[in-house]
Amino acid sequence: MFVLVNLKAYDCDPVAIAEAAAEVADASGERIAVAPQAARLSAVADAGVETWAQHVSPVEHGSHTGSTLAEAAADAGAVGTLLNHSERRITLANADDGLGAADRAGLDTVLCANNPAQAAAAAALGPDAVAVEPPELIGGDESVASADPAVVEESVEAVADVDDSVEVFCGAGVSTGADVAAAADLGATGVLLASGVAKADEPESVLRDLVSEI
Numbered sequence: 001m002f003v004l005v006n007l008k009a010y011d012c013d014p015v016a017i018a019e020a021a022a023e024v025a026d027a028s029g030e031r032i033a034v035a036p037q038a039a040r041l042s043a044v045a046d047a048g049v050e051t052w053a054q055h056v057s058p059v060e061h062g063s064h065t066g067s068t069l070a071e072a073a074a075d076a077g078a079v080g081t082l083l084n085h086s087e088r089r090i091t092l093a094n095a096d097d098g099l100g101a102a103d104r105a106g107l108d109t110v111l112c113a114n115n116p117a118q119a120a121a122a123a124a125l126g127p128d129a130v131a132v133e134p135p136e137l138i139g140g141d142e143s144v145a146s147a148d149p150a151v152v153e154e155s156v157e158a159v160a161d162v163d164d165s166v167e168v169f170c171g172a173g174v175s176t177g178a179d180v181a182a183a184a185d186l187g188a189t190g191v192l193l194a195s196g197v198a199k200a201d202e203p204e205s206v207l208r209d210l211v212s213e214i
């Protein structure tokens with residue numbers, strides 16, 4: 001199971017979390033990545049953890065003020081990017097172009113979706129993975145795997161029907177090793193989480209717990 005920690009814009013120390021994640025990944029042998037604010041990509045990558053962007057713009061080099069160029073994210077140390085996160089929705093055309101930009105820069109991609117129908121549509125665009133996250137469960141205390149297991153199982157089936165090479169992750173409320181194990185039981189191959197780590201008093205213990213039942 002891939003554990004992808006999105007720090008969003010939380011008031012946390014991205015480098016301390018990156019160092020903790022690198023240590024837990026090394027000790028456990030599990031794959032953990034951290035997605036900080038774009039301005040902190042280099043600092044997080046320098047901490048030695050797999051680093052992801054939260055978003056890249058669907059543009060090439062040129063006159064695109066305020067954009068996050070995929071090549072710039074890659075140069076800063078990112079190896080992958082989220083696209084179409086629930087808090088950073090984009091149009092279908094921009095999702096397609098964003099995937100093209102990520103591909104051009106050599107970034108892995110996770111395209112987010114709200115539900116199984118969107119997951120199928122997302123899979124049709126050919127990302128490396130689709131992450132299904134019911135928006136109403138994001139930032140909550142109960143994991144999607146227990147609060148709405150059907151949305152995960154149905155997304156796994158819907159994506160496999162479109163393209164069985166696309167992985168399915170799930171997210172929203174994931175914060176414990178039991179949540180990760182439950183997601184795996186439903187067919188997910190990764191989890192996308194944020195508040196459970198970013199808002200924790202001791203992020204390293206949460207990270208250790210997250211990989212404890214894989």
Ligand SMILES: O=C[C@H](O)COP(=O)(O)O
Nearest residue numbers: 006139172173193194195
């Ligand atoms: O990107 C992460 C997801 O939106 C889940 O956030 P959460 O773990 O705070 O529910």
